[in-house]
Amino acid sequence: MQPVLEIGPCEGFTLWPVAESTPYGFLPLHGALAPEDVGTAMVFIADYNNCEPDEDGDPPLVDALGGFLHGLLTMEDLSTSGGLRITDTATGTTFLPGCCNGLDERRDWLEVLDGDGRASFGHGPSPLAERRGAIVRLTVDAERDDSPVIELPVTELRRLLARAERDLVDFLHLAAGWATVHLREYATPVTTALCRALDLPAQGIRASAPEAHAEGTDFGAHMRAQSVDWFLDRLRSVARIPASDDDNDLVTGLLLVSHEVDGMSEWRVRDGTVRIRAAGQDHRYLDE
Known part of the structure; x- marks a missing residue:
């Protein structure tokens, strides 16, 4: 189904x-x-x-x-x-x-x-x-x-x-992250509207559009192994987005990625790239 x-x-x-x-x-x-x-x-x-x-x-x-x-x-x-x-x-x-x-x-x-x-x-x-x-x-x-x-x-x-139902929730999380990249200032209201169109609760689904000094979003999804490479490529593209103000701040972020075989890793977005390393002890409880 x-x-x-x-x-x-x-x-x-x-x-x-x-x-x-x-x-x-x-x-x-x-x-x-x-x-x-x-x-x-x-x-x-x-x-x-x-x-x-x-x-x-x-x-x-x-x-x-x-x-x-x-x-x-x-x-x-x-x-x-x-x-x-x-x-x-x-x-x-x-x-x-x-x-x-x-x-x-x-x-x-x-x-x-x-x-x-x-x-x-x-x-x-x-x-x-x-x-x-x-x-x-x-x-x-x-x-x-x-x-x-x-x-x-x-x-x-x-x-x-x-x-x-889990597939729909996963799609909603994926679409919320997609919206922050492609829909700019409409990302948050579109994500809220998508919850209503799909008859899904909005709790825990957030996307924020670019503001003058900050941008943020939460993202979560169950992802098949064959889709990880395209997601990583997309994340690297986001990391390379040029600074939009005089502070010269690039996109920064932290993703915790759990693999059924390889365990948990940290994907650190900073300085225009994505650095991947083993997850620190402070986060390993999330993978237990």
């Missing part, structure tokens, strides 16, 4: 780097996405919540970046197009969200587990989940008599839902 976002083409988009995308498809959201994939996700989350400025409401943001983000930053009710994708690895059958379903509606799965035992997730196709005793039956398209189905135990579905 994966939380997925409905995406499309990004041709001509220049406000931040994006990945090449198919005309239509679903992008899995998790904490190990490449920066360009995070950028693609943010394009479609912002565009899905796009709206024209209200004459009696908030004034439009004057720059191009602010104009594109206007709806995300000003609308009261935010949502995302997508949902949860489930693939039966034995048969290859895939249960996909239908049209007009959103990731913010994933709580409907709890109705299947703990409520009336039935929930639908959009149309065209019309995916349907039904609890039948200790088994949950997933019908790929309830409008078809010959629709493929997936069956799994209630306990397994509960475990998969918990893992999908």
Whole structure:
């Protein structure tokens, strides 16, 4: 099971780097996405919540970046197009969200587990989940008599839902860090709006935009080993950002990186580079 976002083409988009995308498809959201994939996700989350400025409401943001983000930053009710994708690895059958379903509606799965035992997730196709005793039956398209189905135990579905929720939280942490690099002064309000669009709590998710004398952010994510190199390259790019004031202060920071085999290390951002060393004793308790 994966939380997925409905995406499309990004041709001509220049406000931040994006990945090449198919005309239509679903992008899995998790904490190990490449920066360009995070950028693609943010394009479609912002565009899905796009709206024209209200004459009696908030004034439009004057720059191009602010104009594109206007709806995300000003609308009261935010949502995302997508949902949860489930693939039966034995048969290859895939249960996909239908049209007009959103990731913010994933709580409907709890109705299947703990409520009336039935929930639908959009149309065209019309995916349907039904609890039948200790088994949950997933019908790929309830409008078809010959629709493929997936069956799994209630306990397994509960475990998969918990893992999908962790993937979304990891994506949110990743996107918060991405925003500080690409969205400048909009990083903090966009991160707050993203929490609402994904129906996730904002506690512990912070991103701050550049100020006159300081900049700061917290970042945390579970990351696959194959994604560490691109993240380190990105961090080195951040370390090389030129000073913006007369104090000539470069970016500084400390990341504690824990590896299941190699243990904990410190990544120190200073003097325009990233220095990696074994974690000091004062931090090792975090890895216990």
